Amino acid sequence: MVPLWWYILLGVVLFVIGxxxxxxxRNILVVLMSLELLLNSVNINFIxxxxxxxxxxxxxxxxxxxxxxAAEVAVALGILVALVRNKSTLKVDDVTMMKG
Amino acid sequence: MDQGFFLLFATVSVxxxxxxxxxxxxxxxxxxxxxxxxxxxxxxxxxxxxFLAVIQIFVYVxxxxxxxxxxxxxxxxxxxxxQRFVPGGNLPALVLVALLGCEMVALVLWSDRFAVxxxxxxxxxxxxxxxxxxxxxxxxxxxxxASVILLAALVGAIVLARKESG
Numbered sequence: 001m002v003p004l005w006w007y008i009l010l011g012v013v014l015f016v017i018g019x020x021x022x023x024x025x026r027n028i029l030v031v032l033m034s035l036e037l038l039l040n041s042v043n044i045n046f047i048x049x050x051x052x053x054x055x056x057x058x059x060x061x062x063x064x065x066x067x068x069x070a071a072e073v074a075v076a077l078g079i080l081v082a083l084v085r086n087k088s089t090l091k092v093d094d095v096t097m098m099k100g
Numbered sequence: 101m102d103q104g105f106f107l108l109f110a111t112v113s114v115x116x117x118x119x120x121x122x123x124x125x126x127x128x129x130x131x132x133x134x135x136x137x138x139x140x141x142x143x144x145x146x147x148x149x150x151f152l153a154v155i156q157i158f159v160y161v162x163x164x165x166x167x168x169x170x171x172x173x174x175x176x177x178x179x180x181x182x183q184r185f186v187p188g189g190n191l192p193a194l195v196l197v198a199l200l201g202c203e204m205v206a207l208v209l210w211s212d213r214f215a216v217x218x219x220x221x222x223x224x225x226x227x228x229x230x231x232x233x234x235x236x237x238x239x240x241x242x243x244x245x246a247s248v249i250l251l252a253a254l255v256g257a258i259v260l261a262r263k264e265s266g
Contacts, residue, residue, distance in 0.1 A: 016201035071253030078260030
């Protein structure tokens with residue numbers, strides 16, 4: 001049987017990789033994909049804890065996380081398309097329009 | 101048996117996740133992310149959450165990644181391909197991520213709260229029935245709120261991506 005902390009460790013590793021992608025990459029598309037990775041690693045934790053503590057709420061929360069992720073990606077890619085149309089850049093550093 | 105499968109899926113998912121972050125071409129990143137999502141859905145099957153595994157494949161691999169690939173197709177990524185990715189380019193962020201990783205791994209390994217024995221297997225087909233009963237009985241209001249959020253995101257995405265013709 002797989003011990004619980006293996007799943008938690010996998011979640012930690014994927015979370016760190018995703019966080020590195022969000023913080024270190026300059027390409028907006030890759031940043032968004034790393035964000036998906038972060039949310040997925042959290043989902044692994046939710047479902048692993050739900051399984052090992054015999055509680056369905058872990059899976060319920062994972063379902064809600066997936067639904068919110070779908071909404072977030074739709075809006076983020078809409079913003080991205082509008083941004084590329086107006087500024088024609090994909091670099092995070094070039095988007096400083098909101099700076100005072 | 102289970103451990104072998106878990107190690108296989110975990111290794112492949114970590115390798116593909118690294119490929120997502122390190123690949124220079126966003127299309128390669130998207131394909132690696134797709135492979136990573138498939139491994140994670142296999143891990144959901146190991147955790148006896150088959151419904152979540154199917155949802156994972158439908159929503160992430162089927163919808164979100166296709167959305168990503170469509171956007172990559174629409175916009176010009178050739179300039180993005182040319183820029184090199186240097187991991188040392190942002191040293192404070194790199195140090196921060198390394199510290200975060202070390203801290204979380206240390207906490208997981210030191211804590212004895214994760215040494216829970218695996219409970220007996222849940223009753224096969226009853227699993228999904230109990231899940232849906234919990235979802236639609238105890239979590240009905242959050243479910244409805246989630247559907248409203250999805251509708252708002254749909255309208256918002258259409259408004260944002262529309263050409264400004266007035």
